[in-house]
Amino acid sequence: MRALRALLITAVILGGLFAIADRLAVGFAESEVAAKVRSSQGLSTEPEVSINGFPFLTQMVGSELEDVEVRLGGVQATAGGHEVEVTEVAAELTGVRLNGLTSAVADRATGSARISYADLGKSAPEGATVSYAGPERAAKGQVKVVGPATELLQGAGIDIPGFAEAMLEGRTLTTYSTVSITNGDTVRLRAAELPELPVPGLDRKLREAVDYDLEIDGLPSTIKLDKVTTDETGLGFSGVGTNVSLAG
Structure with missing residues (x-):
């Protein structure tokens, strides 16, 4: 024993x-x-x-x-x-x-990685805020983009005639952008639909103001992102x- x-x-x-x-x-x-x-x-x-x-x-x-x-830490997205x-x-x-x-x-x-709406808004076009678009649109990979009409257009360097500026004064525009991944490291936001503006031609110019790309720098070079999802807190990526x- x-x-x-x-x-x-x-x-x-x-x-x-x-x-x-x-x-x-x-x-x-x-x-x-x-x-x-x-x-x-x-x-x-x-x-x-x-x-x-x-x-x-x-x-x-x-x-x-x-x-x-x-x-990983120290990963940035630039736009x-x-x-x-x-x-x-x-x-x-x-x-x-x-x-x-x-x-x-x-x-x-x-x-995998994430970008919050707060951070996404920091890279958005001048005057724009980016937020959750609701469950139905989120299921389509869309986010909500809102901003004053004149500020959005002028921020993109688009000239607004004097009479048109008066017509747009105080008007807030809302668009819904579809989020996608390209080249394995770039987040692309493209307006799925644009509101009609009371000035001919400016609605087409609006796309120049709200569409933009975010290039992610610092990810492992051998991992290519190929999927993005949207939810109440922001964007999620995977690859x-x-x-x-x-x-x-």
């Missing part, structure tokens, strides 16, 4: 030491992966990396990590010289095949990359 008790105590101690060693090893590996991701993906800041699954050491022995989560923050930027790497500690390749990387190299 005494021998069995000693054996159990030894097993518990060894198990504890193994767990400690495993956590120390995973902490070191997370730091190494973060440096590799920053270097290989051309990121401005080092990401936060979490290697999931236990034990980690057996994954290292097998030279493959099941699941790695990467969270017309205005920069806004892109938040909740994350990537999940699965099937990460290791080549020692020098390089790795992920079978698949899924990326997928395959055979993502993490060479240093």
